[in-house]
Amino acid sequence: MVNINAHQLGLLIDKTVGLIGGEYTVPLNGIRLDVDATHLYAVASDRYTLAVARYRLLHDDQGGQPFARLIPGEYLPSLREWISSQAGSTYISVSAADHYVEFGGTHTELRIGVEPDLAYPDWRGLLRTITEHTVDGEPFPALSASFMSRWAATGDNLRVRVTADKQAVLVFGEDFIGAQMPVRFAGVGPMKDETFDAVRRQWDKTLAAGADGLDMATDMTAEDDWPRHEVTKDVYETGEELLQQVLRSNVDVHNTPGRTTSPEFLAHITAAVHGWMAYRFLDALHTADPRFARAVVAEVADQLDSGEIGEFAWDAAKEAGHDPQKWHDEYEAHLKKREAEKAAAGAPAA
Template sequence: MPVSINAHQLGLLIDKTVGHIGCDYTAPLNGIRLDVDATHLYAVASDRYTLAVARYRLLHDDKDGHHFARLIPGEYLPSLREWISSQAGATYVRISAEDHYLLFAGTQTELRIAVDPSMEYPDWRGLLRTITQYTVDGDPFPALSASFMSRWAATGDNLRVRVTADQKAVLVFGEDFIGAQMPVRYAGVGPVKDETFDAVRRLWDQTLAAGTEGLDMATDMPADDDRPRYEATKDVYETGESLLHQVLHSGIDMHGKSSTNPDAFLAHVTASVHSWMAYRYLDALHTADPRLAASVVADVAEELDSGEISEFAWDAAKAAGHDPQKWHDEYEAHLKKREAEKAAAATAA
């Protein structure tokens, strides 16, 4: 059975959650999940680090009807949003889940979006149910303006947040940075005013009760298993983690190879040493200028993905006043000498 929602409200559901969708290497999170239960239509999105859920209370005729949940792939979201914008805001859109597509039907046009009905999605109700059960002393529950929160993006860093007390400023800490954001007071508009956390949580009790208890976003969200191994990350912290992993991995692999496979031993030593050097340089750069570090990591990722780093290195060497052609010739001569020595040793044997 289809559910109905006016075009304006459907657009709001998309707009409130689209900024939280995951990358295309994690298929279950790369899109917005439309989830219908007995009372609401939900739009759900997550990138593993944030989880956003917006809901719309169904019309009376749609309640207790056909429940469905389908993920709208990220690649189709721009088309869907454009189609929604072409409808008059008050126009009701009928949404139905067919075999392998979602059907959005307006008064004049329809839009079909291919979906995978077997696509598994994290138990978002269970995850939020667990989070809402966390407790802090005094249960402070300030309301923060979303428009103000976006201002912290200019810090260019991960931020720590400390909720101090109800109706008091929230503390924000970053690298050589401290700030505070005052809560706002509701002016009597909408169902949630200056209420307690328990009062607001009860508004979601029916929804979240269907979720599994004890879930954790740190362990119960899909991983980026489909990301190609050669795909370079543009994130500073992931880059640092990858470099440290390479140091330790190569350190383990080099053991026992110094006598059995000298070339492999040298390769692991070189990888370990250079990865450690890169990590230390990146750590120092990030401490001195986090924004510059983020910019450099993003640029390097683009260069690595292009597959032209040899050409980049050649140009960089020339720009620095070196002679890369001389390096090339010397190395070619070194390789020829090694081959000659190996051939002479084989003949003597």
């Protein structure tokens, strides 16, 4: 068990909650509370970003039993609301059992169910590798987080160029260029260290426990229960894949034996037609509202990664006023009729 100021616990959650993974990536859909001998960490990642906020434990807590548990995303609003109900200066106890994490306040307690054996990336090793790739002596400007959030409105994948220390950082996007000035006080930490090497040393003991040579591009997706094929969330890449699907299916149509009669022929025709329809719809949507098109592509990518599109389609059909059960029954009857016709055609003559 560890103790933390209620205000500080709320701050840990606020700093990391915006970076948690989606509901279809269960191992990352939440904030991981990780305790070692000196700190309580809040860790969040969506596989593309990784954030860690920490709180130095009270002297009496240091040397306690380490633990790490993922607080599921669905419970984070309730936890944050409960923390807000405590006086900011109140100390909250945090303890972990096999299947729950318990938060103890002055008058109330909150218990949240967790999966104790849920795999999580080696965040210490990942960040350790990244910090070791950076060479001291390069520009190390401090950027205001509130200003950085303003670039989200561009909707682009932005390239960043650090020009010189205490000088503007350049930002490039699709038909877009911008710059952001660093803040006046560039220091980090209680001693206001200004060099990268000095700031990195603040985390040396924490990150030393991580493995060597990890890479976010590969080691964030190594778990077997994570998506094996990552669907792109980029509009242009999605359009490219759709057009490739149309052209590949068109080739398969002409190369299929028993054209016009085989199920493979009909499958390739369907894939080509639906691929072309999807591309035209996406192109029209992107022309009319690029921002909305990006949001739709990202949402669809998450749904495809989840592997539950059959359930989504069933629910969408019902919401649109259709009868998916009737469709299912009619298609089952069609398959049975086709099988009966095949059997009759293959039976020997009387």
